[in-house]
Amino acid sequence: MAGLAGDNPGAAGPLTLSALRGYRAYARRWVFLLVISLLSCSNAMLWLSFAPVADTIAQHFGLSTEQINWLSLVYLVASIPFGVVAVWVLDSVGLRWASLCALAQTLVIFSPAKLAALWFPEHQRATANMIGTMSNPLGLLVANLLSPALVKKEEDIPVMLGIYTIPAGLAFLLATACLWESAPPTPPSAGAAHSTSEKFLDGLKLLARNKAYIILAVCFGGGIGIFSSFSALLEQVLCVNGYSDEFAGLCGALFIVFGVLGALALGLYVDRTKHFTGAIKIGLCLTSLVCVAFALVSQLQGQTVALAAICSLFGFFGFAVAPVAMELAVECSFPVGEGAAAGLLFVLGQAEGVLIMMLLAALTVRRAEPSFSTCQDGQDPLDWKVSMLLMAGLCVLFSCLMVLFFHTPYRRLQAEADANPSIQEDTCPATSDPSDHAPHPAATL
8 A cells, every 4th residue: 555656657847846855645545535535524414414404303303493493503502622632643542542532523623734744745735735635525515415305304304314424434444444544654755744734722922922823723623613504494495485495505515615616726726826815715705795785695585596696606616725724734834743733723712613503503592483484493583684694704814914913924834945945945845825924934923
């Protein structure tokens, strides 16, 4: 299963330069990425399995939709305290042992940035991070499509749950059988050779003093919270205005499919240009505009085409910035471990997701069921108008904070360039966006 990056002998540029420096990229890095991606995908499927058919689930178990929402919230709540433990495991114990325990979502969802840094060369890091990160929304896509297709009546619920155990079991077997080491024998880059140079607690102290990282964590964490709320509440928001579960599932699927496409395009772009900051700022601004459009159009009836287009654009712009944010977190906080830098973004995002989802639900009010409502939980449907406007307002706020106040040098790229000054121009085309006139990485944390 082992092999060098030379499995692509026609490649030029970064691979040749890496070989000259004595670094190696092993072919089995793709197996590791496959396992991490499958684990993340299966976890996401289980997390969202009830949300697309929340009304039927509520009716079957004799619960309210608010209680069903807690089946989604419990993932976010549990990940807050256990997320910190997962960060320590990734940076201190290693990737392999984290994956063996990855039936817990917190350990696997933080892994792509660490995996990309340890196993992939510079020109593939953002792409590998994108694949690992986007496997989580792919699980959401499967749940959005499969749950409404499987659950036509209450008796179908056990069948749905049985089917969802299959990918989880497969992921467990692959993680146990295929992962034998946490890091490659020879690092693929200078950054990988020093990827955990700071101890865990020392790294946390550095992050707490890093203004750029704090701004990124708050703004991107808020974005994670908004997207988690959108995914979990989409069916309830749409059914009150006459949209079916199948249409809500379609919107959720479009949201993720176009999100993966956007992430792929942007991941390839930043792998070539290293313009992380400009890419994430533009992406967040466009996401905010689409979020405002959804808040308004979702309250209207008969707007299936418009809603499908809006959900597609929401995913395309919003999901695209996720892997870029993971890479940017590592760049602005280097030499803090990748597990801590990327993982704490998600921990904060899960905390903000719990608060945002609870706030959105608290602002809803019951109203007499209109004749066009398709909600089936046996109670009068909820009015989500104020909640959706608040969600859009928060999205705009986080985007504005990011655009106005986030500036950072690219510390990891600069460290790699400093380690190889003779080939700096070839391997490190930019250590910061042209628009960011930040101090040299060594100047301050």
